[in-house]
Amino acid sequence: MYRIIDGKATAATVREEIAAEVNKIKEQGGKIPHLAAILVGHDGASETYVAGKEKACSAVGFYSTVIRYEDTITEHELLEKVAEINKDPEIDGLIVQLPLPQHINEQKVIEAIRPAKDVDGFHPVNVGRMVIGLPAYISATPAGILELIERYRIPTEGKHCVVIGRSNIVGKPMSILLSRKSYPGNCTVTVCHSRTQHLAEITRSADIIVAALGKAKFLTAGMVKDGAVVIDVGITRVKSDKTKSGWKLLGDVDFEQVAPKCTYITPVPGGVGPMTIVSLLKNTLLAARREIYPS
Amino acid sequence: MYRIIDGKATAATVREEIAAEVNKIKEQGGKIPHLAAILVGHDGASETYVAGKEKACSAVGFYSTVIRYEDTITEHELLEKVAEINKDPEIDGLIVQLPLPQHINEQKVIEAIRPAKDVDGFHPVNVGRMVIGLPAYISATPAGILELIERYRIPTEGKHCVVIGRSNIVGKPMSILLSRKSYPGNCTVTVCHSRTQHLAEITRSADIIVAALGKAKFLTAGMVKDGAVVIDVGITRVKSDKTKSGWKLLGDVDFEQVAPKCTYITPVPGGVGPMTIVSLLKNTLLAARREIYPS
Numbered sequence: 001m002y003r004i005i006d007g008k009a010t011a012a013t014v015r016e017e018i019a020a021e022v023n024k025i026k027e028q029g030g031k032i033p034h035l036a037a038i039l040v041g042h043d044g045a046s047e048t049y050v051a052g053k054e055k056a057c058s059a060v061g062f063y064s065t066v067i068r069y070e071d072t073i074t075e076h077e078l079l080e081k082v083a084e085i086n087k088d089p090e091i092d093g094l095i096v097q098l099p100l101p102q103h104i105n106e107q108k109v110i111e112a113i114r115p116a117k118d119v120d121g122f123h124p125v126n127v128g129r130m131v132i133g134l135p136a137y138i139s140a141t142p143a144g145i146l147e148l149i150e151r152y153r154i155p156t157e158g159k160h161c162v163v164i165g166r167s168n169i170v171g172k173p174m175s176i177l178l179s180r181k182s183y184p185g186n187c188t189v190t191v192c193h194s195r196t197q198h199l200a201e202i203t204r205s206a207d208i209i210v211a212a213l214g215k216a217k218f219l220t221a222g223m224v225k226d227g228a229v230v231i232d233v234g235i236t237r238v239k240s241d242k243t244k245s246g247w248k249l250l251g252d253v254d255f256e257q258v259a260p261k262c263t264y265i266t267p268v269p270g271g272v273g274p275m276t277i278v279s280l281l282k283n284t285l286l287a288a289r290r291e292i293y294p295s
Numbered sequence: 296m297y298r299i300i301d302g303k304a305t306a307a308t309v310r311e312e313i314a315a316e317v318n319k320i321k322e323q324g325g326k327i328p329h330l331a332a333i334l335v336g337h338d339g340a341s342e343t344y345v346a347g348k349e350k351a352c353s354a355v356g357f358y359s360t361v362i363r364y365e366d367t368i369t370e371h372e373l374l375e376k377v378a379e380i381n382k383d384p385e386i387d388g389l390i391v392q393l394p395l396p397q398h399i400n401e402q403k404v405i406e407a408i409r410p411a412k413d414v415d416g417f418h419p420v421n422v423g424r425m426v427i428g429l430p431a432y433i434s435a436t437p438a439g440i441l442e443l444i445e446r447y448r449i450p451t452e453g454k455h456c457v458v459i460g461r462s463n464i465v466g467k468p469m470s471i472l473l474s475r476k477s478y479p480g481n482c483t484v485t486v487c488h489s490r491t492q493h494l495a496e497i498t499r500s501a502d503i504i505v506a507a508l509g510k511a512k513f514l515t516a517g518m519v520k521d522g523a524v525v526i527d528v529g530i531t532r533v534k535s536d537k538t539k540s541g542w543k544l545l546g547d548v549d550f551e552q553v554a555p556k557c558t559y560i561t562p563v564p565g566g567v568g569p570m571t572i573v574s575l576l577k578n579t580l581l582a583a584r585r586e587i588y589p590s
Contacts, residue, residue, distance in 0.1 A: 127423035
């Protein structure tokens with residue numbers, strides 16, 4: 001019988017823990033964590049994400065500030081704002097909601113954020129420190145997956161973990177993090193991608209599969225061995241006449257077929273997704289406490 | 296019949312190419328690449344490495360400077376010297392020979408080097424940029440291995456590459472570099488280490504094996520499939536009554552047993568080793584040309 005890894009419930013637990021921490025900080029007269037988000041333009045998905053982050057901050061007692069710009073803002077103006085926030089002792093963490101308009105170099109903006117405030121963990125300094133094994137902000141999705149593995153006490157040492165996808169946001173960091181000498185970690189990790197041959201054979205040898213390629217229902221039962229742990233990172237929005245909204249979300253895993261073979265599996269929605277915002281909150285708490293960058 | 300990947304000959308070729316570049320730069324009145332090395336104390340191996348780097352610079356027409364300190368130097372003094380070199384427009388690349396004395400924080404020194412001059416590629420910014428896929432200095436051993444793969448036109452796309460070892464200097468960067476969307480790259484990469492189970496089974500499925508664990512003659516014939524490419528990164532010095540020096544170098548691969556099964560194999564010595572210094576020279580050339588960090 002498989003067990004569902006309940007990301008929604010776990011995220012709620014983590015939020016409660018963070019809220020309790022904030023209460024302690026308040027009692028002790030400490031610095032209340034403060035997250036700033038820069039939102040450029042009016043992209044619907046970006047608006048939704050930023051609103052979700054604001055709401056999550058408020059739910060745990062963090063301060064949050066959203067700085068909005070029209071998509072006519074110049075790169076120079078945006079970089080100046082980032083520089084200003086870098087120096088502002090009141091703001092602990094800064095995220096710039098992506099994507100940015102075409103005329104702005106996203107990488108330049110990401111690299112302008114002070115690593116100590118880069119709670120998204122996208123700055124090369126944080127990526128590099130994570131790889132080297134130094135304290136670093138780990139980006140939200142990989143951090144959320146590690147948290148789920150840990151909370152469900154899923155054994156990882158010596159296990160063969162197959163990561164499908166080599167993105168900067170999920171595949172690459174997951175491969176590094178799961179092969180680290182720690183728990184969760186100490187996995188033998190294989191990274192697969194569009195050029196991989198004999199994929200099904202490789203995934204069938206996996207004790208843990210992290211599916212992060214972004215193709216709905218890609219991972220089928222024939223690709224999974226009995227007793228595997230399956231982490232589904234994919235989110236594809238497809239039309240549906242069975243939901244009120246007319247849309248439904250599908251993961252990279254054919255859940256109904258695959259789940260019966262698993263020991264643990266994350267659903268979509270309600271698996272990895274809800275963990276990403278709490279990972280951001282945890283990073284913001286670390287930032288307020290100066291735990292990653294003490295000085 | 297297997298083919299030996301001749302690192303010594305390849306390194307000589309690359310040095311000639313670099314020397315030709317330097318001649319062109321001279322003709323055009325450009326900036327002659329200049330590498331500075333800081334050497335603290337009198338460790339025998341460190342002295343040898345630094346002397347080798349100096350000699351290599353001189354052989355290709357680079358300028359080089361070795362800055363020597365007794366091992367009584369304070370961390371503060373060392374950091375001040377690094378800061379001074381960071382600002383010196385004459386010096387393009389700076390390496391600090393490791394290990395440093397116990398009372399000096401190595402990581403702090405590495406992070407003090409301006410990423411644009413960090414030709415060893417150890418700074419988190421260079422590690423992070425490499426992982427993200429941005430232009431970066433790639434550290435000497437991984438860069439040397441890529442160069443050998445490329446010069447021998449060894450196919451990598453879709454191949455299963457097994458990296459044994461998860462060190463910051465070899466295993467981790469090799470796993471990232473060989474899974475990149477490029478050539479050499481596009482491999483399905485598995486990272487194995489001390490906690491890996493069924494290692495022989497995994498290595499037997501490999502088209503390419505990178506052995507970087509540091510155990511003499513660890514990889515035996517039974518662990519390698521017919522037609523594999525084997526890259527041996529290990530160097531272990533053992534006593535020998537058959538050499539004048541009384542020592543010989545052994546790789547991580549049992550060469551005599553394994554070679555007959557391979558299509559390509561690197562020997563030790565004379566394989567990966569000679570490529571590391573030329574990788575450093577290539578990075579220094581990139582630094583002099585401001586190719587990685589234009590501003």
